[in-house]
Amino acid sequence: MPQNDYVISIIPVLVILAPIFGAGCIMLADRYRPILRNAAILSGVLVPLPLVYYMYNLVKNKLFLYYHFDVLPPIGIEFRVDILAIYMILLFSFFALIITVYALGYYRDKQEGKAFFYFLLLAISGTFGVALSGNMITFFLFFEFMSLMFFPMVSYKSTPEAAAAGLKFFFMTIISGVAMFWAIMVTYNLTGSTSFGMDGLFSSTSPLVLSAFICFLITFGIKTAMVPFHFWMPDAYAAAPIPAAALSSAVMLKTGVLGLIRVFHDLFGLSFIQELGWNNILLVLSIVSVLYGSICAFAQDDLNRRLAYSGIAQVGYMLLGIALLSPQALVGTVYHVMAHAFMKGCMFLCAGVIFVNTGKTKISEMRGVGLQMPVTMMAFTVAAISAVGTPPFNVFVSKWHLGLGAYEAGLPWIIILLLLSSLLNASYYFPISINAFLGCRELQNIERKRLLLQPLRMVPVIILALGAAVFTLAPFNWPLNLARAVVNYYF
Amino acid sequence: MTIAFPQPLIAVIVPIIGAIIIRALDEDQAAKRHLVALIAVSIVFISVISMLPAVMAGEIIKVNLFRLLDGLGLFFKIDPLGMVFGLVSSTLWVFATVYSIGYMAHEHDQRNYFVFFVLSCSAAMGVAFSGNLFTLYIFYEYLAICTYPLVVHAGTEESVKAGIKYISYSLAGGALILLSIFMIYDLVGTLDFTAGGILGAVAAEHSTRITVIFALLIAGFGTKAAIMPLHSWLPGAMVAPTPVSALLHAVAIVKAGVFGISRVFYSLYGVDVLQGLNVTNILAVIVSFTIIVGSLMAIKQTVLKLRLAYSTIGQLGYITLGILMLDPAGALGGLSHIINHAVLKITLFFCAGMIITVTGKKNLDQLRGIGKQMPLTMLAFAVGALGLMGVTPICGYISKYYLLTGGVFSGHPVYAYVIVTSTLLNSIYYLPIIVNAFFRDGEFKIQPGPEAPLSMLVPTVVLAITGILLGLFANYTTIPFIETVLKTVF
Secondary structure, eight states, X not given: OOOOEEEEOSHHHHHHHHHHHHHHHHHHHHHHOGGGHHHXXXXXHHTHHHHHHHHHHHHXXXXXXXXXXXXXXXXXXXXXXXXXXXXXXXXXXXXXXXXXXXXXXHOOSTXXXXXXXXXXXXXXXXXXXXXXXXXXXXXXXXXXXXXXXXXXXXXTTOOHHHHHHHHHHHHHHHHHHHHHHHHHHHHHHHHSOOBSSSSOOOOSOOHHHHHHHHHHHHHHHHHTTOTTSOTHHHHHHXXXXXXXXXXXXXXXXXXXXXXXXXXXXXXXXXXXXXXXXXXXXXXXXXXXXXXXXXXXXXXXXXXXXXXXXXXXXXHHHHHHHHHTOOHHHHHXXXXXXXXXXXXXXXHHHHHHHHHHHXXXXXXXXXXXXXXXXXXXXXXXXXXXXXXXXXXXXXXXXXXXXXXXXXHHTTOTHHHHHHHHHHHHHHHHHHHHHHHHHHSOOGGGGSOOOOOTTHHHHHHXXXXXXXXXXXHHHSSSOHHHHHHHHHHHHHO | OOOSOOHHHHHHHHHHHHHHHHHHSOTTOHHHHHHHHHHHHHHHHHHXXXXXXXXXXXXXXXXXXXXXXXXXXXXXXXXXXXXXXXXXXXXXXXXXXXXXXXXXXXXXXXHHHHHHHHHHHHHXXXXXXXXXXXXXXXXXXXHHHHHHHHHTTTOSHHHHHHHHHHHHHHHHHHHHHHHHHHHHHHHHSOOBOOTTOSSTTTTTTTHHHHHXXXXXXXXXXXXXXXXXXXXXXXXXXXXSOHHHHHHIIIIIHHHHHHHHHHHIIIIIIOHHHHHHHTOHHHHHHXXXXXXXXXXXXXXXXXXXXXHHHHHHHXXXXXXXXXXXTOSHHHHHHHHHHHHHHHHHHHHXXXXXXXXXXXXXXXXXXXXXXXXXXXXXXXXHHHXXXXXXXXXXXXXXXXXXXXXXXXXHHTTOHHHHHHHHHHHHHHHXXXXXXXXXXXXXXXXXOOOSSOSSOHHHHHHHHHHHHHHHHHHHTTTTTHHHHHHHHHHHHO
């Protein structure tokens, strides 16, 4: 890990505070100028963008940002913006904007979405904090905050199912919090630090160290819905409003991936884990996740549930890339973080558009919906084609690098697994699109409502669908270069 | 008798004067009564906090009152450990008094209530500042007696029954302490609390006797600290008005028990003697049992206040567990939990009291959707509950962190497993309350105006925010404070 220059800067803190400030502005707007409410909401996600761009320019010039607060003892809060952090924050802040705009369109009825935006902005702030944190306790603080703010969104509909799903998620959050707490405690007491960027803190192993490692796996396994910790996710996604599900899938899952990369490369160190072979635990679980998620996705008729199970499989790829411990595989993981966010985010937003316009959530009821809503279903199809890994779309690039990484790591049979899972993906995604366009024309009988604010819903969908394709078709694959820079920093 | 610092005396005597004035006022002079009560507890708070700089600087304040025999008399000594209990109680007493004004507004016999409420403050201060076991015993009994009328305030048959149970447990526990006072005095001729202990000199030759004394003392103080099987008075005493449950059963009385135990450990025996005696393992088993079973029983409860009471039993176990680890990190966790648990649990009780005042509901299954009508209350409740589970940055995590550290790195990882298990049990009994409050539909509607009387709502919200601030800035508050205590011990 090359040494870099640091600049002490408060900018990361401002990025995190901006959405919280936006939430405060909503409160003021509601009270004094209701007409400014939407402006307040948007300010929360727009203000971070120039700041993120500023940080990106610094990091591009090999100058990392750093800030330390002496609160939250015994370790203290640290912010540190390295290449991985800037990659994540670019992604997170972009998706925060997209999903917030979409949510404005999703909640046509102001009253219905009144409290939703508070939680949305606060959760967004939590994800920013996770991305920019410089040690594990800061990570933990924002990770918990983000999860606690996601929980009201899961239960937002106040139906019994939503309350039950929320409670399930809440329990998982607490379990993951306890596990992480333990792991941090052990790490700090054995090594005297939990800071990132040290290229491994541990020098010798003991059962305690293993317990810390396993606790980290449990924590991030819960967040990324790794088998066997996946069971909260389908319920939560089926119960949550679509913007919340999209936020969780496109952004929050990625915080778990980010956490695992931090644990593997910053806390434990590559050579340490390689020597002990602990990555094999994650390797096995990630392979199980890929297969289990794909197989379960078949059986689901609820579109959100199918997307959730497919998410389990997709995150399995990212975990696989981490577990292989080879540079190419990590490129695959980091790139897939972006690729998955675009394509899965696009699918969730499409599901939301379909729900808002027709009230349908079941795939079996969506026959012919493509004739009613051609743009939406086109976008969905583009995302689905990308998800399967068809060249030249994004996911192909990630799977290609994963395959290279598997070969590098001496496990070529994993390539067969990747192919198999692509087949599975194809067989549960394509029927949705095929039915939507070519199915019987039942839905034509249904009058298509002209709804307000359709552009607010459609523009994000179209942008995300384009994102699934544009990077690979462009002459200059910007995310891939960033992903390579991340990996060069670690290897 | 030289009194360089009159504050300890002021803290003990002013509430007594206040109580007399309140008694002299008429039942219908509510405004004056509230004013007197507030002034009295504020004076106590100010006099306690004015001693803080001196105590933090390492000075030990001594006030000799009178002497019966050599080494036996009424004697105040303010050391850092006493300051922890004194500061927590006196601060929270102010909050609870403000809260009582709102809560008791529609209750009968308010004068009687406030007399004893203010009087108990004096007793708690006496407990905090006792310089020897004899003084501690006197004030400990005084505390039990003047809280008895508060427990039976409702006057129903149920409350009388609970009151009798409460006072018999307290007095029986007191009797055990008295017995051990005789035995210690017989053995070493002094009862003074001394950093490092007074029994070290005789530990080698009289190991059986000091083991017996230890058992007596722990049983005596353990009654108040609700160590199983001596806990059953605590849930019963929940018939008391909620501010009393909050203050006395989350802060003053139960913490007096825990405080007594820490006095036994740090000021009578000393860490070295206890390490030699090897009695802590037996106690650890009992306390771990208390933590787990208390949490399990909390899950079973269907009445909010009872659930909080059983949760208190488990949480007090944390403090005792931290103390008996005999390890600096564990002790830091245990002692800081005196502060953290007090702040968070009193918030929870205050919320329960507001729910009772505003809606009259006590059972958990009646509280579906209460978050719509009382959002701030339930947010404060969520802060308290999450804090006790150990969610950062609310202050409960500090205690959990150091308890885990102490458990793992002092060579008893089983303590850490107990704490982790109990944390998960905590979440099982707290999370459904929060989820049901906000995300289930019930009969509650948004009401115009403030959701609860402001004299109740404001202290609760302030305490919830304090809980968060104490967590964030523990570096500047709790931890240096407790470390001053530990400097005298380890």
